[in-house]
Amino acid sequence: MNIELRQPDISQKAKLKIVDVDIHPKSSIEDLKPFLSQRWWDHLQTYGGRTRQGFAKTYPYPKGQPIASRRDSWPPGGGLPASDLNFMKQQYLDLFPIEHAIMNPLSPTGQGDQNDEFSAAMAFAANEFQLEGWNRRDPRLLSSVIVAFEDANAAIAEIRKRAGDKRFAHVLFKSRTVEAMGKRRYWPIYEAAIEAGFPIGVHVFGTSGRPASNTGWPSFYIEDMTEHSSCCQAQVASLVLEGVFERYPELKIIMIEAGFGWMPSLGWRMDKNWKRMKDEVPHLKLAPSEYMRRNIWVSTQPMEEAEEPDQLMEVMNWVGFDRIMYASDYPHWDFDDPIMALPPSLTDEQRAKLYYKNAYALYGLG
Amino acid sequence: MPSYVVASVDEIPPGKRKLVDVNGRAIVVFNLDGEFYALNNRCPHRGGSLAHGIQTGLVESKEPGQYCYSRLGEMVKCPWHGWEFDIRTGKSWCDPGRIRVRQYPVAVKPGTELVEGPHVAQTFPVRVENNYVVVEM
Numbered sequence: 001m002n003i004e005l006r007q008p009d010i011s012q013k014a015k016l017k018i019v020d021v022d023i024h025p026k027s028s029i030e031d032l033k034p035f036l037s038q039r040w041w042d043h044l045q046t047y048g049g050r051t052r053q054g055f056a057k058t059y060p061y062p063k064g065q066p067i068a069s070r071r072d073s074w075p076p077g078g079g080l081p082a083s084d085l086n087f088m089k090q091q092y093l094d095l096f097p098i099e100h101a102i103m104n105p106l107s108p109t110g111q112g113d114q115n116d117e118f119s120a121a122m123a124f125a126a127n128e129f130q131l132e133g134w135n136r137r138d139p140r141l142l143s144s145v146i147v148a149f150e151d152a153n154a155a156i157a158e159i160r161k162r163a164g165d166k167r168f169a170h171v172l173f174k175s176r177t178v179e180a181m182g183k184r185r186y187w188p189i190y191e192a193a194i195e196a197g198f199p200i201g202v203h204v205f206g207t208s209g210r211p212a213s214n215t216g217w218p219s220f221y222i223e224d225m226t227e228h229s230s231c232c233q234a235q236v237a238s239l240v241l242e243g244v245f246e247r248y249p250e251l252k253i254i255m256i257e258a259g260f261g262w263m264p265s266l267g268w269r270m271d272k273n274w275k276r277m278k279d280e281v282p283h284l285k286l287a288p289s290e291y292m293r294r295n296i297w298v299s300t301q302p303m304e305e306a307e308e309p310d311q312l313m314e315v316m317n318w319v320g321f322d323r324i325m326y327a328s329d330y331p332h333w334d335f336d337d338p339i340m341a342l343p344p345s346l347t348d349e350q351r352a353k354l355y356y357k358n359a360y361a362l363y364g365l366g
Numbered sequence: 367m368p369s370y371v372v373a374s375v376d377e378i379p380p381g382k383r384k385l386v387d388v389n390g391r392a393i394v395v396f397n398l399d400g401e402f403y404a405l406n407n408r409c410p411h412r413g414g415s416l417a418h419g420i421q422t423g424l425v426e427s428k429e430p431g432q433y434c435y436s437r438l439g440e441m442v443k444c445p446w447h448g449w450e451f452d453i454r455t456g457k458s459w460c461d462p463g464r465i466r467v468r469q470y471p472v473a474v475k476p477g478t479e480l481v482e483g484p485h486v487a488q489t490f491p492v493r494v495e496n497n498y499v500v501v502e503m
Contacts, residue, residue, distance in 0.1 A: 064448060065445070065448065070446050071445030072414070072415055333446060334446075336412070337412050339413075341412065
């Protein structure tokens, strides 16, 4: 018996449009082959990737659900979750009023590979495949500029190739960089992104060799899931305190998939310490929280679920209703359903901002 | 309370389940060792389809280093965020007092009785020689 599981009930939630800032269409190594030179294809076949983790072909532990994906997201016709555009449309893109969805490919992309040249070649191929394999077939799917962010020169070259191309939304980093993101080795990348007109999306995870926590590798997946937020706090603190936003006031950073409940406490802590230690960081002209509110955006999923919904509203108010953007993380298991995920007490205007208006403004869409 | 014939008994063998439409509502019917349970298919957390989840057991621990795994197949785990529900009660494992899936009464009735009515058989062909799963709603 085929039955329609559900129709989205959006009639009461204003006339919705949705820009989703985080989905994960899946590509295979073979998909990238047409965009790799023979030299790098042969290299990949002979040596494979060399990420800084214990296993060459997988992550060191299962991820809650197979391939970290919703169990109902495996395409009926076969293949991995989110590898089949038609099924993805049926299950997500067409089921909801998705106007755009920003692709943040996690693998294979070459990001975090120890071999810088290979990392750059893979990033180029993954970018080409986003255009050819996804965006061309469904222009709602916007690409990320994947860069080999541990090699600034390679990253800059890739960003310049994509400058002005409206099929790309942002430059993509992973949150576990070799050094904290405020360090100067990354500054030229920020400069190139600004010149090219791109914000920088920082998606959690990464295989540059760092655990999510500041205290070593966790035993449990639940720790990993929880510590994305502490990892991103460290990144925001570094970006603010190193003076990146003083040097690049136009830089726009989106922390993706890290939640945002931590934003107020991080801002309060930094502000308090700054009042006592201004002379250590004299390059800061504003209170740290003011840079956060000027240069940092966040995505919703996986949103904190407070016992008292009003507490979440207060946190959102601190972050700013113009800084928060809806994300689904489709097809991953911690997917947020757009209709169910946001607090019901949002006003229509706040809801519209989270669903699309903030993304319109940040990415120049609409 | 109207009742609806949703399946013949042999369509849902022990350990299996079936997703059915009862009066416009998605209901998932489980067979646990011959006992039938009907739950609303929609996860009360964020709306995932429970019929697409796995059936698992109950893992408990009295203290770190000890665990007990029991009631194999009697919990359904939402395919999205992994919330677990006791199929026998509909209660969530994490927050049984507050979060539960709506459960509906189920009975097994012989075809001879059903052919008489007043059950709503929808388009379901009922034969006197079979037994059927009937959900009340």
